[in-house]
Amino acid sequence: xxxxxxxxxxxxxxxxxxxxxxxxxxxxxxxxxxxxxxxxxxxxxxxxxxxxxxxxxxxxxxxxxxxxxxxxxxxxxxxxxxxxxxxxxxxxxxxxxxxxxxxxxx
Numbered sequence: 001x002x003x004x005x006x007x008x009x010x011x012x013x014x015x016x017x018x019x020x021x022x023x024x025x026x027x028x029x030x031x032x033x034x035x036x037x038x039x040x041x042x043x044x045x046x047x048x049x050x051x052x053x054x055x056x057x058x059x060x061x062x063x064x065x066x067x068x069x070x071x072x073x074x075x076x077x078x079x080x081x082x083x084x085x086x087x088x089x090x091x092x093x094x095x096x097x098x099x100x101x102x103x104x105x106x
Contacts, residue, residue, distance in 0.1 A: 054085060 041060050048056035058078055067075045067084075075084040 054082065058082070 045057055045060050048054075048060075058081070061078050061081060063077065065075075065077060065081065067081060069075065069084065073084060075081045
């Protein structure tokens with residue numbers, strides 16, 4: 001009886017593997033177009049940030065945005081982001097790749 005059960009188990013396992021639909025390589029590599037759209041938004045925001053263009057950066061921000069910055073400060077809404085970026089009077093986005101509070105050694 002035990003031998004028959006094992007044979008049946010092997011047969012079912014083998015048949016199950018044969019009946020599964022195979023994915024074509026095109027189906028495995030296709031990507032939702034939304035992914036490229038999200039990359040374009042991210043690239044635009046990074047470029048605006050690097051060029052200190054706060055207005056272009058803010059074009060991509062939702063009105064109900066909540067941002068937690070790397071220093072654990074939280075900014076709510078576009079005005080909160082603008083306040084955070086300009087908090088110390090000189091702005092968080094500074095020339096030479098420096099950010100407020102993180103000066104490069106030279």
